[in-house]
Amino acid sequence: MGNHLVNRRHLFGLAGAGGAALAVPSLLSTPAHAAAPHRPAEWPTEFAEVTPSIEADIAWYDVSRWGVEGKGWSGTAAYYDRLPAKAEGVVTPEVWVRGRNSSGLLTRFVTDSTIFRARYRLSLATIAMYHMPAIGHSGVDLYARTPEGHDAWLANTHPTAQNVDQQMGIAVDPGERLYTAYLPLYNSPQRLEIGVQAGAKFLGAAPRTTPPVVFYGSSIMQGGVASRPGMSITALLGRRLDVPTVNLGFSGNARMEPEIAHLLTELDASVYVVDSSPNMNPQQISERAEPFVRILRAARPDTPILMVEDRRYGDGQFVEFRRTRNAQNATALRTAFKNLHRSGVGGLSYLSADELPGPEELVDGSHPSDLGMMTYANAYEKALRPLLNRRAH
Numbered sequence: 001m002g003n004h005l006v007n008r009r010h011l012f013g014l015a016g017a018g019g020a021a022l023a024v025p026s027l028l029s030t031p032a033h034a035a036a037p038h039r040p041a042e043w044p045t046e047f048a049e050v051t052p053s054i055e056a057d058i059a060w061y062d063v064s065r066w067g068v069e070g071k072g073w074s075g076t077a078a079y080y081d082r083l084p085a086k087a088e089g090v091v092t093p094e095v096w097v098r099g100r101n102s103s104g105l106l107t108r109f110v111t112d113s114t115i116f117r118a119r120y121r122l123s124l125a126t127i128a129m130y131h132m133p134a135i136g137h138s139g140v141d142l143y144a145r146t147p148e149g150h151d152a153w154l155a156n157t158h159p160t161a162q163n164v165d166q167q168m169g170i171a172v173d174p175g176e177r178l179y180t181a182y183l184p185l186y187n188s189p190q191r192l193e194i195g196v197q198a199g200a201k202f203l204g205a206a207p208r209t210t211p212p213v214v215f216y217g218s219s220i221m222q223g224g225v226a227s228r229p230g231m232s233i234t235a236l237l238g239r240r241l242d243v244p245t246v247n248l249g250f251s252g253n254a255r256m257e258p259e260i261a262h263l264l265t266e267l268d269a270s271v272y273v274v275d276s277s278p279n280m281n282p283q284q285i286s287e288r289a290e291p292f293v294r295i296l297r298a299a300r301p302d303t304p305i306l307m308v309e310d311r312r313y314g315d316g317q318f319v320e321f322r323r324t325r326n327a328q329n330a331t332a333l334r335t336a337f338k339n340l341h342r343s344g345v346g347g348l349s350y351l352s353a354d355e356l357p358g359p360e361e362l363v364d365g366s367h368p369s370d371l372g373m374m375t376y377a378n379a380y381e382k383a384l385r386p387l388l389n390r391r392a393h
Helices: 093-099 134-138 232-241 258-264 282-299 322-344 370-392
Strands: 003-007 046-050 052-055 058-062 106-111 115-120 139-146 151-156 165-166 177-182 189-198 202-205 215-218 245-249 271-275 305-308 348-350
Touching: 003 165, 058 115, 058 202, 106 189, 215 232, 215 258, 232 370, 258 282, 271 282, 271 370, 282 305, 282 322, 305 322, 305 370, 322 348, 348 370
Parallel strands: 215 245, 215 271, 271 305, 305 348
Antiparallel strands: 003 046, 046 202, 052 058, 058 189, 106 177, 106 202, 115 165, 115 189, 139 151, 139 177
């Protein structure tokens, strides 16, 4: 099952240095009955030809043959893990277990197939939670590139058991398109295959290698409790900002341990986002926030760091404990931010809870609904765009 990378200029028959088209008949071409597709410059520059396994009228392609985007480390214990194998025994057992969820990982491919399937076995038998549907918890979410260059939702799987083998949506209009598949937020495939019509053209898109925005946070960052993977904070922002993202959300266990900070410094991030306050109490923030940020800054002196306040509980206006916890967490983080700034630590930005979801945008008073995820993304986009623009220049 060989595969090799193909440059996009050859793939699409774009003009070469002398102005002549570089036609490659064996690669994707637009069917005669389809309109010429929009091929924007931001499409990936390399694609992999992959040999499928053919079963009846379906050609199955193993995603690991061309890769997933969103992995910070290549040396993982299992292919769809988010933490490197060396982190086991270094991070807490709870963080390690959650790092084995595939949240934030995605894969891209180009095909002219009109039907799509996904086949995988989930690592965990639990496929949903009381406040999070199976599609978000354990599903694969498929987006398609429009002629205008936007990625729009198309279909997803709807797991009912650990083994999933399903058609995603119904037959689409003919034509060659770029597709993005987002992986489960609170589960992980042991092996993932994308199925298309036998005989359809297919190329896997190599993951982008530009520095990603690295997000460290709680269950909210991991994706709880989005209705589907494409509605997580990092998925929304990846599409809006057109940048790779690394999701290091660890449900219930983002507590600014120095071991995590040292791992983050191994990643060549465009921006570090630190949004772990929902899992911490005021004393922990007071003790850990400054050392955590100093570790990042010492190793990556030029990388912007965005510190994010604790979101406010939906019932806080009626429950004193909740209200007090939010207020004290925010005070502790603001104090840490000011202390860092005064001591000469530069490149820091701050995002207030005033910008984050309100009670009507939370499912259980804590985790955002899809509407809440959009509000999170709006706030993050406003904060991140100037940081990314500054970094680019």
